[in-house]
Amino acid sequence: MSQSTPETSRVERRIALSFGISMIAGFALLAVYLSGGQTQLEAILLAVSLGGIGVGIILWSQRLLPTELHVEQRHPAAEVGNPEAVREIVAEEGAITRRSLLIRALGGAFAGLAAALAIPVLSLGPAPGRSLFHTPWRSGLRMVGLDGKPIKAGDVPVGGIVTGFPEGVPGSADGQALLIRVEPGLLRLAADRMAWAPDGYVAYSKLCTHAGCPVGLYRSLEHRLICPCHQSTFDVLDGAQPVFGPAARPLPQLPIRIEADGTIVALSDFTEPVGPAFWNIHDG
Numbered sequence: 001m002s003q004s005t006p007e008t009s010r011v012e013r014r015i016a017l018s019f020g021i022s023m024i025a026g027f028a029l030l031a032v033y034l035s036g037g038q039t040q041l042e043a044i045l046l047a048v049s050l051g052g053i054g055v056g057i058i059l060w061s062q063r064l065l066p067t068e069l070h071v072e073q074r075h076p077a078a079e080v081g082n083p084e085a086v087r088e089i090v091a092e093e094g095a096i097t098r099r100s101l102l103i104r105a106l107g108g109a110f111a112g113l114a115a116a117l118a119i120p121v122l123s124l125g126p127a128p129g130r131s132l133f134h135t136p137w138r139s140g141l142r143m144v145g146l147d148g149k150p151i152k153a154g155d156v157p158v159g160g161i162v163t164g165f166p167e168g169v170p171g172s173a174d175g176q177a178l179l180i181r182v183e184p185g186l187l188r189l190a191a192d193r194m195a196w197a198p199d200g201y202v203a204y205s206k207l208c209t210h211a212g213c214p215v216g217l218y219r220s221l222e223h224r225l226i227c228p229c230h231q232s233t234f235d236v237l238d239g240a241q242p243v244f245g246p247a248a249r250p251l252p253q254l255p256i257r258i259e260a261d262g263t264i265v266a267l268s269d270f271t272e273p274v275g276p277a278f279w280n281i282h283d284g
């Protein structure tokens with residue numbers, strides 16, 4: 001850093017002022033966010049915070065850093081006892097002190113910016129924990145319609161389909177399931193899953209394993225479920241395996257039984273997470 005002159009002192013004050021304004025803007029942005037937020041004001045404060053750092057760094061690099069090639073001469077040993085040399089050394093130490101001041105100001109500006117950048121993290125909300133691995137389905141819960149009334153086996157003819165929810169949670173986003181009835185002999189489920197589909201009634205999660213859209217179309221003659229978002233197609237007879245489109249994972253099957261009164265009852269929750277194929281990677 002060059003020696004202090006009125007000009008460099010003025011530049012240093014401007015740099016410190018820029019960093020100071022940046023720091024204040026960053027913390028003010030955090031305060032505005034925590035007090036309820038105001039989008040336009042937050043944008044202005046973010047611009048000031050970033051701009052202050054930018055202006056300060058530009059001034060520092062263009063006005064304070066030496067541009068000419070400089071070879072520093074060694075002090076002769078005799079200078080230690082030379083009052084003039086000692087004054088020069090003190091002046092240079094003064095320059096180091098100014099540099100420390102500017103570095104601290106820059107650190108403050110970055111602290112303000114870090115406070116501003118904490119906002120997206122705060123906006124993420126609480127961590128979901130294990131909740132995404134479960135739905136409201138439990139063993140013994142009856143399947144109900146959107147009106148909360150139990151769905152009975154007789155309500156679904158062969159080739160028919162209804163959307164059901166866990167009892168007590170009609171409209172559940174992650175618990176919604178498709179109850180489909182096919183001719184019993186047509187199902188080609190894994191041996192341990194045949195018991196989950198009594199009399200040709202089989203239930204699958206309604207959430208597409210591609211991106212989570214509700215799988216709302218059923219071609220009964222082909223026994224295919226189709227997601228309207230990107231046309232992923234699932235084979236109902238073969239455990240809802242995807243046969244077309246971007247989905248790479250079958251729709252999870254809901255184990256069910258039919259009670260004597262015809263109501264449909266879950267044997268357990270879905271045995272795998274419902275929804276997008278993200279779970280293929282983070283299953284567990």
Ligand code: FES
Pocket residue numbers: 208209210211212213227228229230231232245246247
């Ligand atoms: S969300 Fe179903 S195919 Fe994309």
